[in-house]
Amino acid sequence: MKTILVPIDHTPAAEFTLAYANKLAVRWPAEVVLLYCHQLDDQAAEPAAVLRAQEQRLRVLVERLRYQQLTRQNGRRIQYRYRVLAGCLHDHVQAEAAACAADLVVMGLEHIDCGQEEAPGNHAATIAALVSCPVLVVPAKHRSLPNSLVFSADFDALGLHLLPRLSGLASAFPGSLDLVQFYPRTARPRRRRLKQALGRAASQLTWPTITEHLVEDEAPLEGISEYCARTQAQLLIIAPATTAQLLRYFDQCYTQTQAYHTQIPVLVLRATEPAVPEACCEHCQQRLAQEEAAARLAAYRAVAWA
Structure with a gap:
């Protein structure tokens, strides 16, 4: 079965992204993996409880949209998986896309990550650079599948x-x-x-x-x-x-x-694979991994504000 990975937040625009992914999942057909990353408060006493509450909030949204935009028969056909993680999306999306063997990432043009709202497209460009599968960027208020x-x-x-x-x-x-x-x-x-x-x-x-x-x-x-x-x-x-x-x-x-x-x-479509430097030893491998992560984070945060 095909797999669609849907990075999502709790903004109103996210409903259009999920509604589009739902229709696509019925047509293809495909399983939908919903990925929500929550920036935990440093003062949070029980992080696990916070993440469970966020997952429940996500499930309520899914169940509402499942039958609001689709017929009941089609809504029942969609299979969902939920991944609610602590931290920023760009720190997890690469591993999550690989873990679920995503055939496609469907995400909104505008997205809030790490508690910051980026200029339209900057976030999508960052995610497209991190995953190897195609990334579909859906603007808000767009629901119709293309022909x-x-x-x-x-x-x-x-x-x-x-x-x-x-x-x-x-x-x-x-x-x-x-x-x-x-x-x-x-x-x-x-x-x-x-x-x-x-x-x-x-x-x-x-x-x-x-x-x-x-x-x-x-x-x-x-x-x-x-x-x-x-x-x-x-x-x-x-x-x-x-x-x-x-x-x-x-x-x-x-x-x-x-x-x-x-x-x-x-x-x-990611036309070119990024060059991966070769490490001569375990110490160099760790250093290169740290440098790569720091470079991605710097590039992600050094974007223009909307």
Whole structure:
């Protein structure tokens, strides 16, 4: 059975995330693992009791939404698992995704972690960098599952090893799929090569209806938002090579102006695996692990406030 990991908080926007995951779990079908991380008060006398109370609060929310947005028959079909942990989400999500063998992470565009509310997209970009499975970022007030998809990437540089994992989501997101390759004017001599790269990608994907598009545009991010708006796409798939590229999709200039691509779900494929330094001994291994954890924490907290 497929597994959807849903990091969640207790904000109103979280209800839309869970409602979307519920519908997806019925369609796929899949089990839903709910992950809630609670920042404990230093004065808390009984941490275990606090976590139990938070889990009960989460169960009440699940039972309400299970039948509020779905028919009773479909609501009963969903299987849930609950993981309520102390601390910050970014400290646990990597291990939890591996432990439940998550096929997909579904999370909100806005999220509160460590008692802090981050700028839209910054939190999602951090989580996408920590887990190896695809991450679906769902904006608030969005409940409808898509039937029109757009996949935008640099297909000439995209590793084909990513495409089988994407094809595994075809039954979850049926519909038409547009492959869009943007290129600048200076790349006109490479059009044939880019067209061939599009064809190779299309041959590896299992959607029944796939259309390939080469689009000349000097600003691909603005271009893909305009393309999605023009075609009324309901899901955007991206494969950014770096975290910086991913953050650009959720830049405040786009969220504040409500650019089209920030109003629809965005499925993030991690195009490159982070380089892991080799340790020569156990002492060096511990030191590298500490440095990596400190770097992730610093990058996570050094984000712009909303």
